[in-house]
Amino acid sequence: NAGVTQTPKFRILKIGQSMTLQCAQDMNHNYMYWYRQDPGMGLKLIYYSVGAGITDKGEVPNGYNVSRSTTEDFPLRLELAAPSQTSVYFCASSPMGLEMINEQFFGPGTRLTVL
Amino acid sequence: AQSVTQLGSHVSVSEGALVLLRCNYSSSVPPYLFWYVQYPNQGLQLLLKYTSAATLVKGINGFEAEFKKSETSFHLTKPSAHMSDAAEYFCAVSPGGLISNFGNEKLTFGTGTRLTIIP
Numbered sequence: 001n002a003g004v005t006q007t008p009k010f011r012i013l014k015i016g017q018s019m020t021l022q023c024a025q026d027m028n029h030n031y032m033y034w035y036r037q038d039p040g041m042g043l044k045l046i047y048y049s050v051g052a053g054i055t056d057k058g059e060v061p062n063g064y065n066v067s068r069s070t071t072e073d074f075p076l077r078l079e080l081a082a083p084s085q086t087s088v089y090f091c092a093s094s095p096m097g098l099e100m101i102n103e104q105f106f107g108p109g110t111r112l113t114v115l
Numbered sequence: 116a117q118s119v120t121q122l123g124s125h126v127s128v129s130e131g132a133l134v135l136l137r138c139n140y141s142s143s144v145p146p147y148l149f150w151y152v153q154y155p156n157q158g159l160q161l162l163l164k165y166t167s168a169a170t171l172v173k174g175i176n177g178f179e180a181e182f183k184k185s186e187t188s189f190h191l192t193k194p195s196a197h198m199s200d201a202a203e204y205f206c207a208v209s210p211g212g213l214i215s216n217f218g219n220e221k222l223t224f225g226t227g228t229r230l231t232i233i234p
Contacts, residue, residue, distance in 0.1 A: 004158075031220065040124065042205065042226035043159075050220055058221070090158055100219040101147055101166050102209045106158035 001026050004107035006091050012113045013081040021076040021110050023091030031094040032074040033104065034058075034066065036087040043090070049074055050096075081114045088112070117142045117208045121225035129233045134178075134193040136228050138206030141187065145211040148189040149222065150180055153203045162204075165189060167211055176200070201232045 007022045025032065034046040035058075045058030049068040063085060065077040074093075078085060088111050092104040122137040140146055147166050151159040163174025170182040176199075180191045191204060206225040 040226065043224045045221060048221065092159075096219070099166065100209075100211075101164070102219050102222050103149070103161060103164060104159075104222060106151075106160070108158045109156075 003027065004091055004093055004105055006089075006107035006110050008110060009108070010111045012115060013078075014115060015081060015083065017081050018077070018079050019081070021078070021089055021091075021112075023074045023076065023107060024072050025074075025091075025093040025105070026072065027093060027095070027105065028071060029093035029095045029105070030071065031096045031102070032068065033092040033094070034064070034074070034076045035090045035092065036060065037090060037109075038087050046076065046089075078112075083114050086112060086114045117146060117210060117223045119206045119208050119223060119225040121204075121206050121228050123228055124226065125229045125231065127231040127233055128196045130198055131195050134191070134196045134200065134230065136191040136204050136206075136230065138180075138189045138191065138225060139187050140189060140206075140208045142208060142210065147209045147211050147219075148180075148182060149207040149209075150174065150178070150189075150191050151205045151207060151224075152176075153205065153227075155202070159205060162191070196230075196232050198232050198234065201230055203227045203229045 004025045033048045035043040044060045047066040049055045091107040094104045118141045120139045149164045150162040165182045173179045207222040
């Protein structure tokens, strides 16, 4: 299993450009997440999904959009990039069985710089 | 609502010394608790988890943590630090699923503790 994969690894955007961060998992996990990590701030939840076709906002959703058309994929869309979106973005997935243990598996991250 | 507090954003220990990283939680229901490790330029990796079974939990790489309800703590320890332990460590909490099915869809993470090992 590849686990959770993210592309690209690095990206530089100009202010106002748009892009999609890709995330895929091959573990058949129903729950998926997008976080951003800024120095000294820990992880902040952007969006999450509890299954195909179902998404919900996290703590910091403004400026981002998501979709979940399949169990495997959970892309994150940045519209009109701003310098405040410079960050490292992590995708994660969780099997969330009957005991509701939210053990999350993380991808390697995408480092995004907006200039 | 749940929250975690990690005391000490930076901790330095000598190689071979005890590692102690502190995590205190707040939860209105019995929690599930997790420790994750993040090596430089990598994603987070689960070290260990507490899910209301044994209060002393053993994880990977020689780490363990003890759930203490009376102190609302879940501190991470390792008897002898190794250079390869240098990383950032995150504590996280969610509601325990045996009591409530609400809120488990999200983890609440602490702000992290950066561990430096002195040769």
